[in-house]
Amino acid sequence: MADSSLISVEEIKKHNTIEDCWLVVNDEVWDLSEFAPDHPGGGEIIYKHAGRDASLSYNGIHAQSVLSSNLDSSKLIGALDKRSVTDEWSKPPPSATPELKLHDKPPLETIMNSQDFEDVAQRTVTKKTWAFYSSADTDCLTRDRNREFFGRMWFRPRLLRDVKRVDTSTTILGHAAGAPFFVSPAAMAKLVHPDGERAMARGCVPNRIPQGISSNASFPIEEIVSAVPKDKNHPFFFQLYVNKDRSKSEALLKHVRALGVDVCFATIDAPQAGKREADERVKADEGVAAPMSGAKASNDKKGGGMGRLMGGYIDPSFVWADMTWLRRHWPGKIVVKGVQSWQDAKMSADLGIHVLLSNHGGRNLDTSPPAIMTLLECQMNCPEIFSQIEVLVDGGIRRGSDILKCLCLGATAVGLGRPFLYATNYGQEGVEHLVEILKSELETAMALVGVTSIDQCQPGLV
Amino acid sequence: MADSSLISVEEIKKHNTIEDCWLVVNDEVWDLSEFAPDHPGGGEIIYKHAGRDASLSYNGIHAQSVLSSNLDSSKLIGALDKRSVTDEWSKPPPSATPELKLHDKPPLETIMNSQDFEDVAQRTVTKKTWAFYSSADTDCLTRDRNREFFGRMWFRPRLLRDVKRVDTSTTILGHAAGAPFFVSPAAMAKLVHPDGERAMARGCVPNRIPQGISSNASFPIEEIVSAVPKDKNHPFFFQLYVNKDRSKSEALLKHVRALGVDVCFATIDAPQAGKREADERVKADEGVAAPMSGAKASNDKKGGGMGRLMGGYIDPSFVWADMTWLRRHWPGKIVVKGVQSWQDAKMSADLGIHVLLSNHGGRNLDTSPPAIMTLLECQMNCPEIFSQIEVLVDGGIRRGSDILKCLCLGATAVGLGRPFLYATNYGQEGVEHLVEILKSELETAMALVGVTSIDQCQPGLV
């Protein structure tokens, strides 16, 4: 190597980021930016030495030739100019540099789908947050089947249709929406981002994606609703856990209604909380609380299950007859959330109440049926309900093609819960990005089965 | 690091337990209590050095920076005060300290489900005990499918029912029980705990869980029955292997009856023992014996299979006609244990004899059908039997939801065998804990499918 190609420490030090990552190994300077993510031992150990001399760590693990035999020679920048070495530079790297932490999130533009968001969340949120969000009842069979069942359904595409213009816009429960999906209400979004549900709201605005707000949201509902300028008239749905003390629910409903919200999801699948063992095994931070419901995280001898311990106020005596009570206190639209059998769906339709087929993300009763299965049973046993009420669906939806399958089988729209929580890890921009991804996937799927608007979806396509 | 934060050896030595575990690595003091269970190399090597200097072991495996890059800086307690180091403290740790052994059981309160009990047993009981308990016939297909089949059945929950009060109590074979499950008779509980079946009995009392007692129990039945105060009137079921020498069985029945036991399980699925290869491969301790049946563990040229070698006295000529004989010698209730086809279940019902659908935990004939499958075949081919006799079920039941599925399909109650053996690893407290877990899981499942008492269970829910 000619003397002219010697690289100075001054130069090397500049390349100290994930995107631009040089290392010195035994006096050779290598550009490992591209290789690092594929490093069998993980990228972190490489990033740790970005812009530095990694010889010591390297030689403890690898033979001298591993680098040169695994990398293209174009990645060898040159030889270290040893005269430029300083004492400061030679020190071992500090244990954690702010820009290169083990738990750093990759840039948002590298996130391609909802699974990417989930993977990043698993690596970067706290153990407790991950346990609370990702856990489900006992053996998590329902949670996992929720997703798998979509992969087992085949389309029957109809091609050679003009699909130049594909339009995903629709109306959900009386509200115009940019796409046939909404944020399924999920608790405690602040655990993943300081702006929590407020960031979510702002991220939903550009495409008019309705946001379901949980009784156990991290913020009072007025703070969430006010995150969006009033003139946007953004659609919000309120999710209610009926309180053992009905007067508290009545007051809450009145308060919500006063904010202009006109859709109420009455959750019926949680008279008792499921046993989310991963959640129980991690101690909860007792400072966490839900301002609207007043629920607080705590720990007892069964463990630190936030789902269980925050659900103590929910009334297990809430029954069909109470719908009269609910109607009295809620003049807007009512949706029962958590219907899991075609019989209950039909009963609800007979009462003129909309349904959200849902198993609570598999969180409450393991081996409760995936919603897509209940939806199919409705098509077989009581197809008339689809013209009587709106049938919504959630659970396991991760792709635009999943959404399209639900619509073909009669759903008005679908909800996504965990994906929005994981996207909120990136704040408002993350939520916007997720919406764009899902909408784009849906458009592609629609074009490729040969439909251009939501109302063209029909069972023959699946 | 300021001098004021130096930590003395006196202080460090105090943090020498699994719950509170400090280590010194290269003169830094770290709190590894939380990290240790996640250590890729296992927690034991960390616990071994609790309260000590682990530098030597550490440096042999890890680069200096591994600790600081993987742990939150809050776990770094401070720097070692080198002046406080003593010769005694610097020695390598003894090879095994009583409180930190590799095979130590985790605290009972961290056990969340029956699988946890099983995992602990696998790690902590002797090789032979594990082989004897866990093994099954040849390729273990039936044993494994027993469990899997429950995961493939879906509920059809009915919600918006008042489930404030869920009551699991029921009557099994004439005995009031706190929950619709019982201890399936299994042999030789002493292998896992010195109090064996006696500890089990005591653990069953608080919730009135009937205990089935095997002919091959580790204790004579009178010692098991007397482990519970007489005034508790605790329900016991006696499991009989009919002896080739009928007079011995007659004497035994008379003896059992005299103790006040009025239910007899006549085991019919073991005219020949299955081939439990894992059991055969481990030499048996020839001192082990079952006092009631007189069976003794031994070894022969086929191996050390306790199941096979202790079953030599069982009469393979026991036939349906012999039920007359049994009735003559047993005025109480009779249950044939090990029915595996709907035809046999119907034959038993015609004779007015109760059945326990069971494949002996998959231990006798591989690819014999899971009991839940036989139960379904009964529902399809001879539903009338459910009003004629009690149909019990065992095999693969591990969750409250599994229990509920059996009840919905017509079973009066279900038995659990291995889970109770593994819980007995913790003695009476372990058994109580398991009962609480199962009962609590059952209550949750009942509430979430919308039933509040055992008699509301019906096939439409599955």
Place this chain on the structure above:
Amino acid sequence: MADSSLISVEEIKKHNTIEDCWLVVNDEVWDLSEFAPDHPGGGEIIYKHAGRDASLSYNGIHAQSVLSSNLDSSKLIGALDKRSVTDEWSKPPPSATPELKLHDKPPLETIMNSQDFEDVAQRTVTKKTWAFYSSADTDCLTRDRNREFFGRMWFRPRLLRDVKRVDTSTTILGHAAGAPFFVSPAAMAKLVHPDGERAMARGCVPNRIPQGISSNASFPIEEIVSAVPKDKNHPFFFQLYVNKDRSKSEALLKHVRALGVDVCFATIDAPQAGKREADERVKADEGVAAPMSGAKASNDKKGGGMGRLMGGYIDPSFVWADMTWLRRHWPGKIVVKGVQSWQDAKMSADLGIHVLLSNHGGRNLDTSPPAIMTLLECQMNCPEIFSQIEVLVDGGIRRGSDILKCLCLGATAVGLGRPFLYATNYGQEGVEHLVEILKSELETAMALVGVTSIDQCQPGLV
């Protein structure tokens, strides 16, 4: 070891290739040619030291005895003659010697099936080429099921037929062919070999395998067609993406027709490109372009997906009615490529247009149905079409037995896309080799189900 068996460095240096690979380890000379491919640590590290002293690397990893205890003693050639050692020879091996590179292709004669070609391609082509060729829409479920579905179909062989002479020749779309398969048109073969589609063409000649040429081929069609001597009269099929600017398509069709090509595949399953995430994640080389369509590789904020970015000119408004337009500009045979439902197949048959059942290798819509499934649905719902038009099939075909199954179910011939791309990695010889493999596998399968010519295939055999 006798002095007479000392081996000189001069001798050792000769054995420095993959096929003939000696190494010196601690003064013993070993022949590792046979062992190297099985080396748990990979063969490369061994090849790197071929003909050299590997002691240093070896001792860093293995105990002295590993070699002698794992290898037959016949592999120990003898002891190193230390007097022959030179300074030059003792140096560590260069980081990459031309004949032993990590990414070297194994000799063509060791390639036994299409999977071998794929495995080699994965190791030896550029990251971008692999990503572009192998990727498919979103979760790649359709791509993978395409293959799996063939493994789930069983033959019903009829034996004791005279199968001395098995003849695979047939007629495809009016052209005599040596076997009932063709190259499915796939884009950009130059990425894998400088001669790209031209090498493919030459490799197809010996067995008269028709070649489908993509609109996005790396060469202008005239250069591909002219790669084969005119007097061979080799069959080529032209695959058209209809351009938003129809006049461009018209000019292209005219040009193609003038070259003597008389079959046009009109692709209908790509009105919008699928989301091939693996392709998007790798930056495209912006120098790459398709001369016929004018499409160019590029990168945008969504990523570097060549499939998406090169498909921008495709007209999503192309509909059934446009078949009239196509017929006007193409007097030859027309095949609609990408039919995915029996309804569309029937519609095409009604118009007298041939079909290629295809899901574009799973690249456009995930969970679109495997073509073999659509073929079965055609047999069930509209069997009459098989006598009206030719039904071709592609997707997931890798074995001669796969081809036979399609023929039995009514297909005239089948296409293979990726396998031909991966074979082109070896140029013309690779393509010839693949054709021979497939034809030979097909002959064997035909003989073993008891048919000797293509027209004897019938549904009862599957």
Place this chain on the structure above:
Amino acid sequence: MADSSLISVEEIKKHNTIEDCWLVVNDEVWDLSEFAPDHPGGGEIIYKHAGRDASLSYNGIHAQSVLSSNLDSSKLIGALDKRSVTDEWSKPPPSATPELKLHDKPPLETIMNSQDFEDVAQRTVTKKTWAFYSSADTDCLTRDRNREFFGRMWFRPRLLRDVKRVDTSTTILGHAAGAPFFVSPAAMAKLVHPDGERAMARGCVPNRIPQGISSNASFPIEEIVSAVPKDKNHPFFFQLYVNKDRSKSEALLKHVRALGVDVCFATIDAPQAGKREADERVKADEGVAAPMSGAKASNDKKGGGMGRLMGGYIDPSFVWADMTWLRRHWPGKIVVKGVQSWQDAKMSADLGIHVLLSNHGGRNLDTSPPAIMTLLECQMNCPEIFSQIEVLVDGGIRRGSDILKCLCLGATAVGLGRPFLYATNYGQEGVEHLVEILKSELETAMALVGVTSIDQCQPGLV
């Protein structure tokens, strides 16, 4: 440790076998006999040091405390008496000691099932032998499904029958047999044992298991038949590949007949050899030959596939009409081997010729149907054939329960091929042991489904 417990090298050296294996590690003497098979790094490295000082190897891998923390203290025999150490003893162990070789077979009495035999064979036979025996056509789907399909069939046991005496004896093709199974003819048993088919014959005698002899056996048939004393009247079946030169087949049949053999299996599923890629990839030893057929192992440009290269003489023109020819030259019983569809089975029954449902162990046509599937199709489509001819079955049978399932579905007897080859690895004793295992498993399975003789088997039990 008291001086009295010091162990001398003289003593230690005695414990140098697999069964009794002591090692010295850092001056402590450990008994590792029991632990060695569970050693994560394999038992061989431990056996290599049996009776020796293993400190050097040990310390290179493990921390000092690993032994003491993983093993019961009872395994610590004592401390090394250092005064007894000799120079000879201190040397590193030789690379391979006869009694402790890597490829040593475990004692026969530790073999519990046919899978154990297979596992040992995989480790101990030559690469080529393993490739030839274990390989199957292309992707080996049929070979693997052959086994799996048995695991998916459930018994419907009928209990409380008198099963004191279970009798497995039966008549196969006119010959009394001790159990309803026979050796399926397989080629070249000498590859696995010098006595090859002769050892097999002797191992079959005690239980009167008929032996099928392949045309490609390693010995001339007269040498195999004569391995058993004439007065045993042992049943042999001759398997014929019809030669392209019929006169050769005629001569061979005459010769075989003269030896008193009266059953001929005419193989019909090998008009062309399958593509056994594992076999092709390993070079054949060209010295290997089959004396009866004259077939010789060789290598060509396709590879070293013994199956393919030795099958060149087989006549692919052999057809149903030729049965007349065969009958003329074979007055004894005729079985067509390799029937794979119920139609062919029926055709054979119409001709009064017995059938062996077989797919040649999956070796010839991948995705040809498992014989148990063809057997089921016969039960459904042509049940009458079971009273007209004997229906035999082979392929994937490894357990007594597999045998029983075939019998229940109408088979007279079943054949096992590979299991007998793998058992021959242990010579005559191995074959006897395998027969005992299978017979014992069958007896157990019969008792547990409630039958005591072969003629009681019926479809309702499966």
